[in-house]
Amino acid sequence: MEKVLVFGGTFDPPHNEHVRIALFALNYLGLSKLVVVPTYLPAYKRNSLLSFEDRVELTKLAFAGDDRVVVDEIEKRREKDNYAALVLPELKKKYGEITYMIGGDSLDYFDEWYMPKKILDTCEIAVVPRAGREEFCGERLEKKIEELKKKFGGKFSILPILGGDVSSTRVRAQMAFSCFDDVPEGVAEYIEKNKLYADFHEMVKKVRRFEDDALFEHTKAVVMTALDLNSDFRMGFAFDKVFTAALLHDNAKQRKSLDGLSVPFDAIGSPVLHQFLGAQKAKRDFGVEDEEVLSAISCHTSAKKNMSEFEKLIYTADSVSYDRTYEPIPKLREKVFENFEEGFKSVLEYTYQKVDKSKMYPLTEQAYEYYIKNDRK
Ligand SMILES: [Fe+2]
Numbered sequence: 154m155e156k157v158l159v160f161g162g163t164f165d166p167p168h169n170e171h172v173r174i175a176l177f178a179l180n181y182l183g184l185s186k187l188v189v190v191p192t193y194l195p196a197y198k199r200n201s202l203l204s205f206e207d208r209v210e211l212t213k214l215a216f217a218g219d220d221r222v223v224v225d226e227i228e229k230r231r232e233k234d235n236y237a238a239l240v241l242p243e244l245k246k247k248y249g250e251i252t253y254m255i256g257g258d259s260l261d262y263f264d265e266w267y268m269p270k271k272i273l274d275t276c277e278i279a280v281v282p283r284a285g286r287e288e289f290c291g292e293r294l295e296k297k298i299e300e301l302k303k304k305f306g307g308k309f310s311i312l313p314i315l316g317g318d319v320s321s322t323r324v325r326a327q328m329a330f331s332c333f334d335d336v337p338e339g340v341a342e343y344i345e346k347n348k349l350y351a352d353f354h355e356m357v358k359k360v361r362r363f364e365d366d367a368l369f370e371h372t373k374a375v376v377m378t379a380l381d382l383n384s385d386f387r388m389g390f391a392f393d394k395v396f397t398a399a400l401l402h403d404n405a406k407q408r409k410s411l412d413g414l415s416v417p418f419d420a421i422g423s424p425v426l427h428q429f430l431g432a433q434k435a436k437r438d439f440g441v442e443d444e445e446v447l448s449a450i451s452c453h454t455s456a457k458k459n460m461s462e463f464e465k466l467i468y469t470a471d472s473v474s475y476d477r478t479y480e481p482i483p484k485l486r487e488k489v490f491e492n493f494e495e496g497f498k499s500v501l502e503y504t505y506q507k508v509d510k511s512k513m514y515p516l517t518e519q520a521y522e523y524y525i526k527n528d529r530k
């Protein structure tokens with residue numbers, strides 16, 4: 154019987170980091186085979202999930218050329234109840250001794266998995282620490298493992314490699330901008346040929362026409378920042394919603410004609426005009442109907458009192474977007490990624506202090522009153 158490494162995931166799409174980590178683990182652990190198991194029905198189902206067949210094909214392409222790798226469609230054969238505790242014993246029967254590879258972030262809630270003890274009785278666990286998140290690497294990770302061992306027994310090892318800051322969500326966003334840097338060549342070709350992940354191509358092309366190079370770079374950065382915040386803080390907003398709002402937030406910045414659209418009278422001639430106009434034009438020119446997206450665009454510059462979580466997300470992502478490298482933005486960005494709510498307030502305070510009081514837009518004044526002043530009382 155062989156000794157194999159099992160690596161499961163949604164692979165929507167598989168990217169370079171998946172391949173790098175899996176092959177490293179395979180070599181490091183001295184195992185002879187890598188069994189990659191695409192998830193049939195992910196626990197958190199997305200509306201835009203690629204078909205199982207496409208994800209299997211992409212996963213095969215990602216690992217193409219390495220004959221130690223098998224992509225196993227066991228989850229489709231089983232159809233349902235694809236819990237690790239039930240799938241792994243079957244794989245063990247088929248392949249032999251198993252080491253199951255999981256990310257440090259999944260280990261964090263391992264107790265809540267279906268029958269954790271059964272998983273640990275079936276196989277060893279190899280954990281990939283995650284870069285940049287101290288709760289998922291280093292001492293905290295070791296402590297978590299000790300806890301789990303006490304509770305369930307089992308054998309764990311921590312791989313001496315850091316899982317990079319690449320997620321399938323980020324990769325999907327990049328692909329919407331026709332950037333394939335983070336996926337293997339074969340994967341990129343298949344995606345292009347079959348026009349996968351192309352839902353946003355038209356919208357992106359159109360925005361591109363309305364923005365000069367610098368502004369478009371900023372827009373892309375806001376999209377990435379917003380998606381990262383959404384996943385880091387597990388806000389749970391749909392990819393499409395975050396992507397659309399961030400992509401369109403500045404769509405009217407360089408086309409300020411009112412075109413008979415209604416905007417608050419006091420916004421005309423002020424820097425906040427483009428937020429109101431942006432929401433109107435997102436609806437008129439891009440067919441956006443989602444009221445939450447429109448309202449987030451319409452307060453992304455001024456902020457306002459009593460903002461929804463989604464409005465805060467877009468406002469904050471715009472203020473601390475990755476393209477802003479001048480001080481104090483990098484510091485503020487760090488703060489935001491540490492604690493979203495506190496970071497949001499710091500951003501608001503910074504913006505308020507920066508703006509000339511005589512030109513302060515009333516909504517900003519109200520936001521300041523609501524979030525900062527009253528908070529201090
Ligand atoms: Fe803006």
Ligand SMILES: [Fe+2]
Pocket residue numbers: 371375402403471
């Ligand atoms: Fe912006």
